[in-house]
Amino acid sequence: MTQPPPITTSARAPEANAPSVEQAIANAAQRTNIDFDFLLAQARVESAMDPNARARTSSATGLYQFIESTWLETMQRHASRFGLGDMAQQIATTPRGTAYVADPAQRNAILALRSDPHTASLMAAGLAEDNRAALTPILGRQPDHGELYLAHFLGAGGAGRFLSAMADNPDESAAALFRHPAAANRAIFYRASGEARSLAGVMDLLDAKIENAMSGASQSTPSPTQPYITANTAAFGPSNPPTLTLRNRPVAMSTAPTAPTAQPMPSMSNVLRSTFGDRSDSDQSAAQINRAYSQLKAFGL
Numbered sequence: 650m651t652q653p654p655p656i657t658t659s660a661r662a663p664e665a666n667a668p669s670v671e672q673a674i675a676n677a678a679q680r681t682n683i684d685f686d687f688l689l690a691q692a693r694v695e696s697a698m699d700p701n702a703r704a705r706t707s708s709a710t711g712l713y714q715f716i717e718s719t720w721l722e723t724m725q726r727h728a729s730r731f732g733l734g735d736m737a738q739q740i741a742t743t744p745r746g747t748a749y750v751a752d753p754a755q756r757n758a759i760l761a762l763r764s765d766p767h768t769a770s771l772m773a774a775g776l777a778e779d780n781r782a783a784l785t786p787i788l789g790r791q792p793d794h795g796e797l798y799l800a801h802f803l804g805a806g807g808a809g810r811f812l813s814a815m816a817d818n819p820d821e822s823a824a825a826l827f828r829h830p831a832a833a834n835r836a837i838f839y840r841a842s843g844e845a846r847s848l849a850g851v852m853d854l855l856d857a858k859i860e861n862a863m864s865g866a867s868q869s870t871p872s873p874t875q876p877y878i879t880a881n882t883a884a885f886g887p888s889n890p891p892t893l894t895l896r897n898r899p900v901a902m903s904t905a906p907t908a909p910t911a912q913p914m915p916s917m918s919n920v921l922r923s924t925f926g927d928r929s930d931s932d933q934s935a936a937q938i939n940r941a942y943s944q945l946k947a948f949g950l
Contacts, residue, residue, distance in 0.1 A: 677770035690862035711763035721748035727775035795856035819849035
């Protein structure tokens with residue numbers, strides 16, 4: 650079974666980069682409307698907080714594992730607002746809407762900024778704002794953290810298609826609808842037994858990953874992990890996605906702290922989960938139980 654692509658990292662251990670990386674993330678959170686804990690958790694999941702992480706089998710690079718095309722598109726949209734207008738001016742768009750840089754040296758310089766934690770954090774926050782804006786009319790509310798991470802994972806268009814399909818049939822095979830992402834990320838789309846996860850199963854797994862990372866976001870020593878290959882933001886998207894009501898739970902967006910915050914007391918949903926677990930006789934029942942825990946969590950219980 651194919652595993653997520655291995656990465657190469659910088660000579661320094663990720664832990665050594667953590668303080669400056671956290672400062673860069675805090676700065677990005679303060680300058681945007683994306684909360685610090687989410688950005689920090691995303692960096693933990695994507696690169697284990699290593700700004701120089703590289704995927705060996707794709708162009709994904711840096712703290713947030715931007716592939717080249719998504720980085721150029723995001724820089725084109727957001728670089729000017731963060732004082733990098735000279736870089737944004739170098740990026741043009743083909744008739745098909747693809748961002749490109751004509752000068753090879755300029756292109757390499759712009760792509761190299763993926764390994765700069767300050768620029769990468771700002772672009773990740775800007776992209777998260779874009780993804781939130783794209784998903785809000787589809788969901789009829791602001792996306793929660795798991796849905797926002799889904800958009801980083803599949804692109805906004807892919808996330809819209811995923812959530813629309815899940816609203817129609819949460820038990821449908823996710824791998825059948827997203828063959829390329831599934832081939833590149835078998836650990837997400839398939840169980841250890843080789844059984845394909847449902848759409849609800851993949852969503853629950855991504856929810857758990859980002860929430861677990863958020864629960865430990867104030868820790869300064871992240872555990873090593875391998876990044877997942879993320880899709881181009883323009884891929885998979887329906888032209889007129891329907892408004893969804895599934896997973897219709899409120900989410901509060903907070904402003905960023907200047908430093909990591911202390912962990913809160915365990916919620917009722919976490920207490921119930923730790924007490925009764927996720928035991929069930931079927932994947933469908935497990936998904937329903939996880940949804941119930943999520944509903945409790947959404948209402949602060």
